[in-house]
Amino acid sequence: AQSVSQHNHHVILSEAASLELGCNYSYGGTVNLFWYVQYPGQHLQLLLKYFSGDPLVKGIKGFEAEFIKSKFSFNLRKPSVQWSDTAEYFCAVLPGTGANNLFFGTGTRLTVIP
């Protein structure tokens, strides 16, 4: 069965620190990959997505993610975080064929200290 692992449950950073959140998935076929963010009291919003092509994907608000097929990973990065980045971050996988539903990781809570 497909699964998505986010090993960092809670990350605390100071403003201007660099961020990297890990995401690994277990699925052998073609996948589409997503990072969603959930700000306090708000709905899930798409940060970025990977379908094909350049494995380095740039998203909104300065976020980027790199798809490494050999490692089944899709880590999220940001060079310099801001207090407003405090939120819950979810990695999600959409299998390339068959199922049309997202498989989510358990999420990583990011707290940025001013």
Next chain:
Amino acid sequence: DAGVTQSPTHLIKTRGQQVTLRCSPKSGHDTVSWYQQALGQGPQFIFQYYEEEERQRGNFPDRFSGHQFPNYSSELNVNALLLGDSALYLCASSLRSSRNQPQHFGDGTRLSIL
């Protein structure tokens, strides 16, 4: 352009009761998916509706059922509520013919079971 809207925002029920949650998809979308997000967890896929039929289903019991109407809106029904059904229920919409487009999520309905 309206996004995904869900109602109600919050709901309190007692064990054994039945509940109906509602979702209106983003304008132009024809597919609705429902997810359950328990506290501290990532969203888990319940089922997906397209053309008024359930097309895919996750690992949820038959107590969870749904419906899609001709205007693409959808309902999620849960019978014989259990304490473990307490969660945030998310609706996501998408366009069936555009598999490469991400799902858009509503704010969710927070269901509390006493």
